Amino acid sequence: MPQRLLGSVEPPADLSNHDTTTNTEARDAIFVVQGMWCSSCAFAIEHFLKKQPGVLDASVNFVTASALVRWAPTTTGPASLEKSVASLGYRLTSQASAQDSRERLAQARRTLLVRLGVSIAFGMWTLMASALLYFNYGLGPRVDWIIALTASLLALPVVSYAGLPFYRAAWRTLRAGHPGMDVLVSLGVISAMTFSAWHLWRGSSDVYVDTAVMLITLLLAGRLVELASRQDGLDALASLDSLSPESARVWRDGQWESSALEDIRCGDQVSVDAQAALPFDGFLDNDQALIDRAVLTGETTPVLLTRGDRIEAGCINAGPALILRVDAELGHRYIDSLRNRTLQLYARKGEFQKVSDSVARWLPSAALGLAVGTFFMVLARGVDLDEAFAWSLSVLIVACPCAVGLAIPVVTQAATARGLRQGIVFKDLSAFETLARARSIAFDKTGTLTTGLLGIHDIHTARGISGDDVLRLAAQAEQGITHPVAQTLRRHATERGLALADGLAAIHHPSLGVAVHEPQGTILRVGSPRWLSEHGIDIPDIDEGIGKIVGVARGKRWLGTLILDETLTRDAAAAVAHFRDASFTLALLSGDQATNVHAIGQRGGFRRSERFAELTPDAKARLVETLPKPSVFVGDGINDTLALATATTGISVAGATPQARDIAAISLLTTGIGQAWQAHRLARSAYRLMHQNLAFSIAYNLLALSIAVWMPIPPVIAAGAMALSSVSVLANAARLYIPPETSVQAPQISDNELRNTGSI
Incomplete structure (x- = not known):
């Protein structure tokens, strides 16, 4: 495929540091961010960008590794922004091919798997050795010391190699002025190892290396899930590049010759074979042509166009070979604008993410301050230095966000496994929350509500x-x-x-x-x-x-x-009735003709006011945007990608195009839309458990912290308390339950209503 760019939304000339004294209008662009390890990195980069001179606003998305930045061109530009971010150890690039980005993420995933493998292999033996010490088998101080030394040595590969990304991210976020959870984790690991080494030096077997190993292993597993989400986000964006061929035949010097798309300019004539996709937007040079525009409108019937009519890239030539006069070059085609719009939607933050960021802004600093304050407080009470260090270490270990970090992932993991058994694939972890709280749902017609066959x-x-x-x-x-x-x-x-x-x-x-x-x-x-x-x-x-x-x-x-x-799919009317019974706002959106949409909508249980026909992808997205939030869109085609990205939660049905599947947060593997209702019920159950886990883990940690601050708790007890909180949320996640199916009859819409529909 041609090397398309993931970065810029505006033309390349708008992304350079030219003399902008005559242009004072604010500019914005989407950049690719390389080197991010976690969501804390994204938050730190976002905060750092907002502090740069001339930057009006910035939003960094960890899943898609993208940054949406708005700046004043008279003050700064992309080159200076890239240089500033580079000082933190990250890379901000305005131009990166989809293939390069996929290769970088694939390499990061391979490295992470190796680190996790090392952590599990050595951590298992570390925990086994530590268990001998915890249960005190009476082997004698000398043997206990050797066992403690062995456990510490086995933990070194985990702490030095597997945990390296946490230390690197902690250092970078500290330099950015916004320390995240990685700082807290790093300090907990380093403090536990330092305290263990100090005790070994003094001949004591009281080591807590198992705590460090457990922290790193659990958090590496969580990072692997996050990386998978980033890969899905990138694939969704890159897949839109596949709508057009790699090259085209262009008329030059009196003959047809094959040329790469990036070398073709406006005004060139290109030849498109029968049943081939159009590579560019342009005007028809033939007397007539039959064009399948389902890629853009979803209409099942090809349309007849005549000389001078405009056609968009990605449409299929359903008739004989035709000649197209190009009027939009690569990067400026309609499908390119769809892709860039999708990228912008991903880069922006929702309200829930903003609330989460607000919590992340103070939580690590508060925990660090509490540990340091405990250290000096107990010193002031006359406690010796060694005991004060152990006391503050207990506070730091208890404050490590294991249970809080596990509260949501363990539920989503259980719900994901349950969904897979029912033919439902949740690809975006936030979809559990948004789908559970959804207030509206819109359906595409052809291939979604219907089988796609006449x-x-x-x-x-x-x-x-x-x-x-x-x-x-x-x-x-x-x-x-x-x-x-x-x-x-x-x-x-x-x-x-x-x-x-x-x-x-x-x-x-x-x-x-x-x-x-x-x-x-x-x-x-x-x-x-x-x-x-x-x-x-x-x-x-x-x-x-x-x-x-x-x-x-x-x-x-x-x-x-x-x-x-x-x-209609066999379960279409029943699924629509279920959502109506649950007080959802419903809509049927289609690019097909009004008569067809009315007929199918009436049979599917949609009221007249809920049927919308002859919609372009932009119009679909605008209608989805007006629906009550959180909103859901169920679709299957390339023409649905923008609506899927605009909705709070996108659902693709069985048989959907790769582009729709990649962008959707949820994919259905079985025919019909009945699984969309099942997905909603599963999400509601998971969402309830998420709230319970989060509330319990926060309350548990606050109680444990209060106890750890006011009375001396050995670090081993602190590690046990932290582990107990993790076990508690795991046990609660095992309670995942889907209520039994209830019978809901599809509402009958009278033929009289259909006859009175008129045009849309």
Whole structure:
């Protein structure tokens, strides 16, 4: 694939340090941040950027490793911002290919797995050796000292190698002026090891290296989960690059030649083969072309365009080869704007994240201050230095955020496993909270609420002819045509065992129908009622709101009419009824024609005011933005990616495109949307346990801290208290329970309502 850029939203010229004395307007851009280890890094970089001269606002997202920065060009620019961030040990880049970013994350994941493996391998033996000391088997002081020394030596690879990223992140966040949890963890590990070494030097076997090992191992496992989230976020953005081919054939020097997309300029003519994706936005140079725009609108029927009509990159040429005159270069196409909009949405922070950041701003500093204050307080009370150090170390160990850090992940892990067994994949850990609190849900139509395939709803026939005869003639006329209607007719004819003749002379009129010259000299026409009427054929009136109408006529005689409609998934109406019963605000959003949307919406249980048709991806996203928050969008296509990113929680259904699956926070593996309701019920149960765990862990730690501050607790007891809090939240997570299914009947919407819908 061409090397597309993940960084800049504005053209490259806007991202340089030119003389900006004549341009005082604020500028903003999305940058790629390299070197982040945890969410504390993201928070520290964000705070650091906000303090830089000329920076008006900044938001750093750890999952996508991106920074959205707004600055005054007369004061600063990207080059100076990159230099400032580099002083902390991170890299801020305005240009990075998707492939390079994926390779960096893959390397980081491999390194993290090695560190976690080392931590588990050596930590297991460290804990076993420490257990001999804790249970005091009466082996004698000398043997106890040797066991303590062995445990300490086994812990060294964990502390020196596996824990290195924590120390590095702690140092960087300290330099940024906003120490995070890594500072607290690092101090706890280093203090435990230092205290253990001091006791070993004095001949004592009282060591607490197991505490350091346990902290590092548990937190490395948590970092691995975070890294997986970052990989998903990057894949979601990079996957949008696959909508167009790697190269295109361009007309130069009197001949067609293959060229990379980045070398093609506005005004160039490119050739697009049949069934190929358009590489650029541009204007049609042919007299006419049949274009499948489902990638942008979701409409199942290809549209007929004429010379001068504009086409967007990513659409499929459903007819013969065409020539396109480029008017938007790589990076400025419509699909590029969709991708950049998605990137901006990811870079911005939600209210919950802002609250979390506010807590993170003071918690590490408060814990450190409490430990230091305890040290001096007990010294002032006449306690000797060794005991004061042990006392403050106990406070620091108790303050380590193990239980608080585990409170949410252990629940999400249990809920994720339960979801997998039900065919539900939660890819974004925050989706449990947002889906549980959701107040509105919107559905795409084609491929989401429906199976994506057309079915034959009914066949009306003239006197003396059967429905099978009408279907056979229609399917026979549509031989060799790739249109969805033609494919449906042939599929149903084959399923009914109808024999189709070959070799008939047929003329295809795109978007109208097919005319077949039969051997007996008559003309068989299959197509839209309007087209048949233009040829003087009298067709009985049929309400077009009930589906797609295909008429069949021989000469001037009408033979029959086939009514085609989309097939609802078997659980669509029941799922919609469940969400309505739960007081959700509902919406059906589609790029398809209004008549089709009304028909499907009525059968699916949507009220007239809840159906919206003929929507572009931007319009879908704007409507999702107006829904009550938190909001949910369920979709399956590339044209749904922006709406999936705009919604608080995006859900992709089985059979969705890779782009939709990557961007969605939740993926359904089984056909139908019934699993969306199951996902909501699972999220509610998980969300309740998250609150319980978080409240319990905070209360537990506050109580333990209060006791540790006011009375001397050996560090081993402090480590045990910390472990007990972790065990408690694990036990509570095991209580994950999904309420039994309740029967909800789909509401019946009258045909009268459908007839009164009008246009949208």
